[in-house]
Amino acid sequence: xxxxxxxxxRVPGAKDLMEETGFSETNILCLYDRFEVLDRxxxxxxxxxxxxxxxxxxxxxxxxxxxxxxxxPGRETLDFPSFVRVLAHFRPTDTTWSRSGSQPExxxxxxxxxxxxxxxxxxxxDGKISxxxxxxxxxxxxxxxxxxxxxxxxxxxxxxEADLDRDGAISFxxxxxxVEKVDIDHKMSTRFLR
Amino acid sequence: MELFFNPFDNLLCILLxxxxxxxxxxxxxxxIVPAIFGVSFGIRRLYMKTLLKVFEWAxxxxxxxxxxxNHHFSCIYLDSAPEFExxxxxxxxxxxxxxxxxxxxxxxxxxxxxxxxxxxxRSNYNFHYISLRLTVLWGLGLLIRYGFLLPLRVTxxxxxxxxxxxxxxxIGLLPNGRMKNFLSEKxxxxxxxxxxxxxxxxxxxxxxxNKPKNGxxxxxxxxxxxxxxxxxxxxxxxxxxxxxxxxMGVIQKSMVKACPHxxxxxxxxxxxxxxxxxxxxxxxxxxxxxxxxxxxGTCINNTSVxxxxxxxxxxxxxxxPVAIKYDPRFGDAFWNSSKFGMVNYxxxxxxxxxxxxxxxxLPPMSREEGxxxxxxxxxxxxxxxxxxxxxxxxxxxxxKRAKVKDTFKEEQQKLYSKMLxxxxxxxxxxxx
Numbered sequence: 331x332x333x334x335x336x337x338x339x340r341v342p343g344a345k346d347l348m349e350e351t352g353f354s355e356t357n358i359l360c361l362y363d364r365f366e367v368l369d370r371x372x373x374x375x376x377x378x379x380x381x382x383x384x385x386x387x388x389x390x391x392x393x394x395x396x397x398x399x400x401x402x403p404g405r406e407t408l409d410f411p412s413f414v415r416v417l418a419h420f421r422p423t424d425t426t427w428s429r430s431g432s433q434p435e436x437x438x439x440x441x442x443x444x445x446x447x448x449x450x451x452x453x454x455x456d457g458k459i460s461x462x463x464x465x466x467x468x469x470x471x472x473x474x475x476x477x478x479x480x481x482x483x484x485x486x487x488x489x490x491e492a493d494l495d496r497d498g499a500i501s502f503x504x505x506x507x508x509v510e511k512v513d514i515d516h517k518m519s520t521r522f523l524r
Numbered sequence: 525m526e527l528f529f530n531p532f533d534n535l536l537c538i539l540l541x542x543x544x545x546x547x548x549x550x551x552x553x554x555x556i557v558p559a560i561f562g563v564s565f566g567i568r569r570l571y572m573k574t575l576l577k578v579f580e581w582a583x584x585x586x587x588x589x590x591x592x593x594n595h596h597f598s599c600i601y602l603d604s605a606p607e608f609e610x611x612x613x614x615x616x617x618x619x620x621x622x623x624x625x626x627x628x629x630x631x632x633x634x635x636x637x638x639x640x641x642x643x644x645x646r647s648n649y650n651f652h653y654i655s656l657r658l659t660v661l662w663g664l665g666l667l668i669r670y671g672f673l674l675p676l677r678v679t680x681x682x683x684x685x686x687x688x689x690x691x692x693x694x695i696g697l698l699p700n701g702r703m704k705n706f707l708s709e710k711x712x713x714x715x716x717x718x719x720x721x722x723x724x725x726x727x728x729x730x731x732x733x734n735k736p737k738n739g740x741x742x743x744x745x746x747x748x749x750x751x752x753x754x755x756x757x758x759x760x761x762x763x764x765x766x767x768x769x770x771x772m773g774v775i776q777k778s779m780v781k782a783c784p785h786x787x788x789x790x791x792x793x794x795x796x797x798x799x800x801x802x803x804x805x806x807x808x809x810x811x812x813x814x815x816x817x818x819x820x821g822t823c824i825n826n827t828s829v830x831x832x833x834x835x836x837x838x839x840x841x842x843x844x845p846v847a848i849k850y851d852p853r854f855g856d857a858f859w860n861s862s863k864f865g866m867v868n869y870x871x872x873x874x875x876x877x878x879x880x881x882x883x884x885x886l887p888p889m890s891r892e893e894g895x896x897x898x899x900x901x902x903x904x905x906x907x908x909x910x911x912x913x914x915x916x917x918x919x920x921x922x923x924k925r926a927k928v929k930d931t932f933k934e935e936q937q938k939l940y941s942k943m944l945x946x947x948x949x950x951x952x953x954x955x956x
Contacts, residue, residue, distance in 0.1 A: 364625060386623030389933045391940070392613065396620035420621045447613055468608065471616065473934060475941035484608045492610060500610075509611045517614040520622050 347411055351418035352436055361417065365410050375407040376400075391471045395450050419446045422519040441506075443518040448505050458499035461489060555680060559717035568726045568878070575854065575877055578661070585658050612940075669875050677722045677874040684718035685771075689778045691715070696781025705811075708782035709760045716757035725879040727754055734885035735759050736814035736844035739807055741836060744846040745908050746818035749866070750873065751848055754881060761816035762786060762806060784812055804839040814844065819901065837897040837904070843889045845904050847911040851880040884911045 338344045338355055341362045348358055366372075368380045381387060381397040390396065400416050401408055418437035435442060451459045451467055465485050472481065492500045492508040500508075558564055691711045698704045720727065735758075736742040742761060744751060755761065764786045767773055776787050786806060792798050806812050817836050837843070854877050873879065886907055891900040 361625070368624075381624070384623055387620055389936065390616055390620045390623065391933055391937055392616045393620055396617060396624070400624075417621065417625060420618065420625075447617060450613060450617060451610075467613065471612070471937065472941045473937035475934075475937050488608055488610065505610060508609070512609075512611040512614070514614075517611065518618055520618065520625060 341410070343411055347414050351414055352421060352424060352438065353414065353418065358414070361414055362410065365413055373407075375409045376413060377407055391473070392450060392467070395453070395467075395470070398453075399446065399449060419443055420518060420520045423515040438519070440514050443514055444506055444509065445502070447518065448502055451500075451505075458497075458501050459505065460499045461485060464488060464500070551676070551679065555721050556683065556718060559721055560714050562713065562717065568721075568724060571724070572726050572854070572878060572880060582658060582661065665877075669877065673724070674871075674875045677724065680718055680722035681870075681874070684715050684722055685775065687718065688712070688715035689775055692778045692782035696778070705783065711782065712760055712779075713757065716753055719753050720757045723750060723753070723873055723879050724877070725750070725754060725881065727758075727880075728882045729758055730882065730884045732758075732885060734844065734887050736761070736846075736885075736888075737842075738812060738814060739810040740814040740842045740844050740888065741803075741807065741839075742814050742816045742844045742846055743836070743904055743908070744816070744818055744848055745905075748850070749869070750879065751818065752816070754848065754883065755816060755846065758883070760813050762813040763816055764788075764803070766790060786815065800839060803836060804841075807839060807841040815841075819905070837891070837901040840891060843900075843904055845886040845889060845908050847884040847886060847908045849882050849884075851882075854878045854880045886911060 337359060341347075341358055344355075344358050344362075347353065348355065353361070365376070368384070369376055370380065370383070378397065378401050381401060387393045387396065400413070405412070415437065419442055421438040423438055423440060423443075424436060448459070449455070451463055453463055453466070465481065468481055468484060476484075489498070489500065492504050494504050494507065495501075554565060554567065688711070692708070695704060695707050695711060698707070742755070744755060752763070756763075760783075762783070762785050763779070765776070765788070767776055767787045767789055776785070779785055780787060784806065786802055788799065788802075803815060806815060815836075819836065889900075889904055889907065891897070895903075
């Protein structure tokens with residue numbers, strides 16, 4: 331397709347990105363158009379303010395945590411390849427990739443998706459979800475809608491169920507175990523942009 | 525051999541003839557005549573109530589089926605075990621990332637999403653086979669929708685559009701004057717009403733005392749191409765847009781014969797000053813109809829989007845904001861223009877159950893002293909958002925963004941907590 335390959339030329343490093351993330355040409359073009367829309371001041375990179383301007387994200391209870399996965403201290407500007415790499419976590423899982431193969435683990439494998447979700451809980455990045463972090467998360471998702479006692483009892487029960495080694499915090503493996511019956515591929519993949 | 529076929533043929537012809545006549549008479553009496561006079565038999569509302577009952581039943585069946593098979597559903601609200609699970613975050617995370625990718629599409633995945641299954645597989649994301657009865661119902665629904673409703677609606681649509689083109693051309697032959705305006709108004713209303721029935725749109729209008737008046741600008745939020753038909757069936761507006769080719773172009777050309785609409789050539793669309801001048805000329809002439817504008821632009825022509833955003837608010841007319849909100853339980857009115865073409869979209873609309881929406885006419889607003897066009901526009905958008913729901917705030921210069929954000933965030937939190945506190949109450953009882 332002659333016309334679309336010239337369109338792909340607009341996108342820097344498109345071919346490498348496609349290989350690395352597994353996004354198709356159409357996906358990359360869509361994401362690039364989206365990147366340009368978000369980058370209202372045409373700086374060539376995205377910043378915190380650009381994400382905060384996404385209205386649907388602003389009303390999401392964990393919106394600022396999700397933004398934190400893209401833009402955080404140490405990475406305050408986000409160029410297009412980094413943008414795509416984070417979004418690659420949400421591609422539907424490839425059934426063709428196998429663990430024992432020589433290819434590196436893709437961003438949208440089940441484990442990588444779980445790591446992304448884990449990082450939303452684990453704000454200080456110490457590899458464990460403490461009781462305080464879990465409380466904070468539930469606070470964000472529930473706001474003023476529950477009393478403190480109710481919140482504490484939900485947190486208590488959740489930790490009780492998930493914390494298998496009884497150290498008062500949930501490690502990544504315990505997190506994995508607690509969601510092992512969940513259809514991650516469906517719940518952590520975007521419903522469009524296939 | 526021929527002798528055997530002849531009487532049979534005759535019989536067949538007679539039967540066909542009778543059924544066509546009956547069909548058209550029913551159509552005329554129940555649909556077209558009320559459309560002409562603007563009355564309603566209330567059939568559509570009865571239909572809507574019946575559908576809701578059926579959907580409720582379908583949802584209960586699914587919930588029961590879920591408990592039996594212990595499935596995990598993608599829809600968080602149908603989860604059979606209402607307790608917090610570590611995986612609950614996935615729902616919000618996915619929606620957040622989806623809105624980063626494309627918030628046009630996510631607009632439709634509102635908080636009311638999929639609380640019930642409305643028997644359209646389009647909206648059925650993860651409902652597996654539950655029971656025979658449900659599948660039969662779905663099959664029956666399919667038959668009714670494609671076998672009965674769709675042909676009916678297509679016929680109506682053709683009638684409506686055909687009448688519009690024909691009658692406006694006829695009226696165009698009359699000399700300009702009160703008679704012409706009066707007739708043109710009636711004709712436009714009638715044809716739009718037929719189109720509304722062609723989509724089985726059940727519309728509730730609120731606050732009609734604020735309806736846009738001549739010399740004003742009607743600004744509405746935009747969720748689907750049908751918005752135009754919905755508004756125009758309740759009042760007369762001057763449309764703005766680019767001239768298209770094909771059928772659309774024919775309709776546009778004939779409409780402009782009966783009353784002044786503002787159509788631009790392709791080349792003129794880019795010239796902002798020309799656009800602004802034509803709009804303000806139209807608005808100054810108090811005998812002309814109020815202009816209907818969607819500041820977010822139309823789905824069809826995305827180049828208009830940028831242009832109207834400031835231009836329409838600069839011309840200094842009184843703005844009449846209108847909020848349109850669709851009820852997602854009946855059918856998804858959203859048009860993903862990158863995926864589906866217009867015809868495809870219309871067919872989908874006509875083969876869904878119904879389109880239920882509410883229209884609020886908000887009190888008129890004018891630009892205040894010391895307010896520039898962008899601030900004025902934001903004020904209007906905030907008013908519409910408060911009434912009708914989420915509106916594209918990407919265009920918002922930051923005015924009151926915080927206030928609108930908290931209210932909607934609270935809504936989501938409420939829905940999530942409703943699900944959980946049910947489980948928590950159980951917990952407390954167990955402890956005792």
